[in-house]
Amino acid sequence: MAPQAQIDAANVSIEAAKTAGADRYAPESFNAASEALKTALTAVEEQNSKFALFRNYDASKTTLASVATLSTKAVEETTAKKEALKAEVNQATVDLGAIIVADKELLAKAPKGKEGKAALEAIGQEIAVVETVNTEVTAGVANNEDILTLSDKIKPAVEKAKAINSELTDVIAKPKGYRNPISQTKKEDEAFLDQDSLEIADSIAASTMPHFPWPPPKASTTVKIPRNLIVKSNPNILLSEIAKQFESILGKAGYDQISYYYFPSGFAIVSQLEQINKDGTPKSEESRWNNKYEKPKVFNLESYIRALFTAQPGYFRVIAFIFTSKPFNQSDKTITKETGDFLIHAGSTVLPKKIFDIPFSSDYYCMALIYEFKQVTINDRPTLVDPSTVSGKTHLVNTKIWKELEK
Amino acid sequence: MKISMSIAKKRIATVWFSFGGFLFIIMFIQTLGEHYGAKVNEAWSWFLPTIFPTLSLIIAVLISDAKEINNTQKYVDKFLFHLTMIVSIVYLLLIFLVIFIDPLSPNISNIELMKLSGLGLGPFQGIVIACLGVFFSKQGTQN
Numbered sequence: 211m212a213p214q215a216q217i218d219a220a221n222v223s224i225e226a227a228k229t230a231g232a233d234r235y236a237p238e239s240f241n242a243a244s245e246a247l248k249t250a251l252t253a254v255e256e257q258n259s260k261f262a263l264f265r266n267y268d269a270s271k272t273t274l275a276s277v278a279t280l281s282t283k284a285v286e287e288t289t290a291k292k293e294a295l296k297a298e299v300n301q302a303t304v305d306l307g308a309i310i311v312a313d314k315e316l317l318a319k320a321p322k323g324k325e326g327k328a329a330l331e332a333i334g335q336e337i338a339v340v341e342t343v344n345t346e347v348t349a350g351v352a353n354n355e356d357i358l359t360l361s362d363k364i365k366p367a368v369e370k371a372k373a374i375n376s377e378l379t380d381v382i383a384k385p386k387g388y389r390n391p392i393s394q395t396k397k398e399d400e401a402f403l404d405q406d407s408l409e410i411a412d413s414i415a416a417s418t419m420p421h422f423p424w425p426p427p428k429a430s431t432t433v434k435i436p437r438n439l440i441v442k443s444n445p446n447i448l449l450s451e452i453a454k455q456f457e458s459i460l461g462k463a464g465y466d467q468i469s470y471y472y473f474p475s476g477f478a479i480v481s482q483l484e485q486i487n488k489d490g491t492p493k494s495e496e497s498r499w500n501n502k503y504e505k506p507k508v509f510n511l512e513s514y515i516r517a518l519f520t521a522q523p524g525y526f527r528v529i530a531f532i533f534t535s536k537p538f539n540q541s542d543k544t545i546t547k548e549t550g551d552f553l554i555h556a557g558s559t560v561l562p563k564k565i566f567d568i569p570f571s572s573d574y575y576c577m578a579l580i581y582e583f584k585q586v587t588i589n590d591r592p593t594l595v596d597p598s599t600v601s602g603k604t605h606l607v608n609t610k611i612w613k614e615l616e617k
Numbered sequence: 618m619k620i621s622m623s624i625a626k627k628r629i630a631t632v633w634f635s636f637g638g639f640l641f642i643i644m645f646i647q648t649l650g651e652h653y654g655a656k657v658n659e660a661w662s663w664f665l666p667t668i669f670p671t672l673s674l675i676i677a678v679l680i681s682d683a684k685e686i687n688n689t690q691k692y693v694d695k696f697l698f699h700l701t702m703i704v705s706i707v708y709l710l711l712i713f714l715v716i717f718i719d720p721l722s723p724n725i726s727n728i729e730l731m732k733l734s735g736l737g738l739g740p741f742q743g744i745v746i747a748c749l750g751v752f753f754s755k756q757g758t759q760n
Contacts (some may be wrong), residue, residue: 518647520650554688586655
């Protein structure tokens with residue numbers, strides 16, 4: 211019998227956690243509980259679909275039991291987070307008050323030239339806005355309003371007040387005509403070579419490009435592409451040049467569609483979802499780019515009998531090439547085939563060249579994350595293959611990407 | 618033209634049990650081979666009602682006949698027997714076709730095919746059961 215009572219109890223505990231605000235204040239624990247419930251329900255469904263004599267709900271029961279524990283943990287974390295945020299917001303209002311006072315003093319000292327007058331008036335208005343936010347947040351804390359919203363409101367205000375402070379300090383300290391080098395168009399055209407510039411380039415990329423999921427979802431298999439296959443004879447190769455090189459390599463391997471994503475300290479190239487055989491070789495051109503499961507073709511008696519009596523799984527694959535200087539771990543979260551398919555549409559079609567005119571120094575490396583999905587029959591949902599029966603390198607060899615890299 | 622009632626009943630029962638048994642074995646092997654994946658319940662939910670009500674009817678009649686004390690030879694009209702036999706065989710062949718055509722139909726899943734076939738098989742099953750009902754309920758006449 212399906213453990214209906216335990217499912218109901220798990221649903222109740224999840225609802226209680228949600229009511230407490232755990233989905234916003236303790237999303238990791240809440241998501242863990244929700245995921246556990248989903249896993250349990252999938253397992254129950256899977257058992258229900260089996261012949262009655264073969265059903266076994268032990269695993270589902272264990273997972274369902276963990277849902278309550280995780281939900282309780284999420285509620286406890288929520289309470290603690292609310293308290294911590296409250297203290298944080300209180301402190302932020304005090305700090306912001308002090309910065310506003312300092313800003314006002316600096317504003318009074320700032321030189322008022324012909325052009326500067328209007329700018330200083332604008333800054334004065336910005337200080338007034340920040341002050342209003344501070345007053346609203348202080349009142350909100352006193353009225354026990356949602357602390358997360360208040361925290362989200364005060365943080366940009368503090369940043370703004372600090373930016374005004376820094377701007378006014380610069381205006382007072384720097385000679386007339388000085389401008390922030392980063393905002394100058396000429397400078398944007400130059401390669402960013404020092405550490406500060408790399409950070410700035412990273413933040414520009416982060417704000418202009420769609421983000422690859424972080425931390426990256428668990429892949430079926432991975433492979434680190436040797437540096438010599440990327441750099442070849444050009445040790446000063448830039449990341450933007452590597453992107454072009456990969457675009458060409460993937461094109462030659464048949465991938466006409468690729469997407470670019472921002473990845474911390476670098477970028478990611480994601481290939482189109484393709485249908486593959488069990489050994490990682492792509493299916494024939496007519497089937498390869500079909501993102502729906504296809505029944506195996508019947509061409510003789512043996513294939514007919516196999517198709518009549520057995521499950522004929524379909525395999526799908528998405529490859530993400532990560533270029534970064536930052537070490538990373540994969541998360542426990544798994545992605546679905548639909549998400550894998552969506553990645554090709556959600557990314558950027560080109561890499562913003564100027565931002566990535568950065569040398570592919572020895573700190574950088576390229577990691578291919580291979581997401582393989584298996585759909586057992588036309589009646590099943592595709593699931594991530596974990597781990598893949600084919601090595602990461604074999605996947606790339608079988609797609610001819612490796613061969614192109616070696617050229 | 619008439620035929621012995623007991624022989625006619627046995628022939629019809631043989632057809633139903635042979636085809637039904639064969640299809641049951643096929644479905645069972647397919648289930649073990651995970652041919653229906655997560656929708657094995659739906660597959661059996663389609664198959665069992667297509668065969669078992671008629672098989673149950675035939676079994677009930679055969680048991681009832683076996684219990685009958687008066688063993689006098691009865692006869693039934695050959696046309697009615699042939700009609701029932703043909704309708705039964707066509708119906709069973711249609712079920713056979715739904716199961717065996719699946720690997721050859723690339724754009725439709727086996728469950729969808731079963732559901733689709735239900736539109737035609739349902740009314741046809743009504744005709745089959747009506748013929749069998751009339752045939753088995755006939756008392757027959759003594760020659």
